[in-house]
Amino acid sequence: MDTKDIRLIAMDMDGTLLNNHQQISPGNLQALHQARDAGIHLAICSGRLPGDIAAFAVESGLTDCALLSLNGAYCLGGPGKAAFANHVLDRDVLERLHEILAASGMTYGYFAQNTIAVFEGCVTLADAYWFSHMEGPYAPKLFHGESGLQALCKTGVNKLTCIADSQRHMDDVLKRIQALPQLDLFMSWPLNLEIMPHGVGKGRAVAELTAHLDLTADQVMTLGDYDNDLSMISYAGLGVAMGNACQSVKDAARYVTLTNEEDGVACAIRRYALK
Numbered sequence: 242m243d244t245k246d247i248r249l250i251a252m253d254m255d256g257t258l259l260n261n262h263q264q265i266s267p268g269n270l271q272a273l274h275q276a277r278d279a280g281i282h283l284a285i286c287s288g289r290l291p292g293d294i295a296a297f298a299v300e301s302g303l304t305d306c307a308l309l310s311l312n313g314a315y316c317l318g319g320p321g322k323a324a325f326a327n328h329v330l331d332r333d334v335l336e337r338l339h340e341i342l343a344a345s346g347m348t349y350g351y352f353a354q355n356t357i358a359v360f361e362g363c364v365t366l367a368d369a370y371w372f373s374h375m376e377g378p379y380a381p382k383l384f385h386g387e388s389g390l391q392a393l394c395k396t397g398v399n400k401l402t403c404i405a406d407s408q409r410h411m412d413d414v415l416k417r418i419q420a421l422p423q424l425d426l427f428m429s430w431p432l433n434l435e436i437m438p439h440g441v442g443k444g445r446a447v448a449e450l451t452a453h454l455d456l457t458a459d460q461v462m463t464l465g466d467y468d469n470d471l472s473m474i475s476y477a478g479l480g481v482a483m484g485n486a487c488q489s490v491k492d493a494a495r496y497v498t499l500t501n502e503e504d505g506v507a508c509a510i511r512r513y514a515l516k
Contacts, residue, residue: 247514248460250276251309251447251473254287254294256466256501257483263373265301272507273303276514284450286443286463286473288312288402288435292355292379293372295320299379311352312437312469313446314399318453320379326449327354328441329397331423338421338436339390342403345414349403351389353396356382358389363406401436408432427469435469444472462514464498464506465490481509 252258260266265273277283285294286309298306299320308317316326330338342349348364350357350371357371372381384392405411411432418426418436425437443465451461459478463470466486474480474493482494483505491497496513499505 246460247281247462247479248456249282249284249447249451249454249462250510250514251284251286251307251443251450251461251463251477252506253443253465253467253470254285254289254297256485257464257470258285258501258506259297260502265297266504266507268504268507270301272504272510272515273301276510277303277305279515281514282307282450282454282456284309284447286313286446286465286470288400288469290352290355290357290372290381291315291317292381293374295379296374296377307450309443309446309450311399312435312441313443313449313473314352314437314441315354316446316449324354325453326446327397327399328438329353329399330401330436330438332394334421334423335394335398338401338418338424341414341417341421342401345403345410345417347403347405347410347414349401351393351398352400352402353393353398355379356384356389356393356396358384358386358393360386360390363410364404366404399438403434403436405432405434427471428467430467442472443470444476447473447476462509464509466501479513481513 284307291310294308314328346362348362350359423439461477462479463473463477464481466483480494482491482497484500498509
């Protein structure tokens with residue numbers, strides 16, 4: 242494979258595109274604009290809500306960047322554009338999940354498109370934990386408790402996020418959730434569990450976008466740092482792990498770039514994608 246044949250770059254956000262101050266560095270931003278000017282499509286693939294990703298993209302001048310939100314369950318062609326994928330959890334399975342989580346004492350949130358319903362349990366979190374942009378045209382809607390969940394269920398829930406206060410707590414609840422059908426489970430950081438519809442993830446989202454753009458996997462570069470990035474790292478012709486990535490991602494990747502604090506995204510773009 243000629244690494245200069247890349248026509249689509251899909252990036253995780255936290256720990257990848259963003260530095261430890263939750264910012265897109267000037268170095269990364271310059272490389273992204275260079276890639277776009279070279280005719281390369283860009284996509285941000287994150288567990289975040291679509292409005293949160295859109296706000297980062299618009300603030301950075303990346304208004305044509307695809308948004309593969311909620312770990313790829315809800316995907317849009319760009320800020321303000323139509324969705325081309327919307328995968329939701331089975332309603333019966335969702336009800337059983339709610340029974341388990343309500344009895345678990347965990348803190349958890351239901352995500353549906355650009356809305357979230359939060360149930361507070363063992364860990365107290367500020368609203369800013371769930372999304373960064375609290376105001377503006379892309380700000381998500383935030384509900385608390387049962388009334389919010391009922392509103393979300395009308396459109397379908399794309400994913401759940403659960404937070405435990407210890408590994409033992411997480412392991413105990415995980416055993417019960419693993420017995421349910423039609424679910425995929427993974428960690429996006431320690432003591433944080435992501436619950437997705439079976440077969441839905443970042444790899445599938447990137448594949449759906451690749452087909453939407455009439456490209457092939459060999460023309461795709463992906464960048465990530467944690468377990469929820471594994472499927473897109475494995476899918477792409479050129480999967481790149483961040484220098485700060487966990488070992489499983491580094492093992493799956495073709496190359497390892499610099500860390501998110503060292504403009505690792507920019508380094509990979511210039512080394513593998515730009516002519």
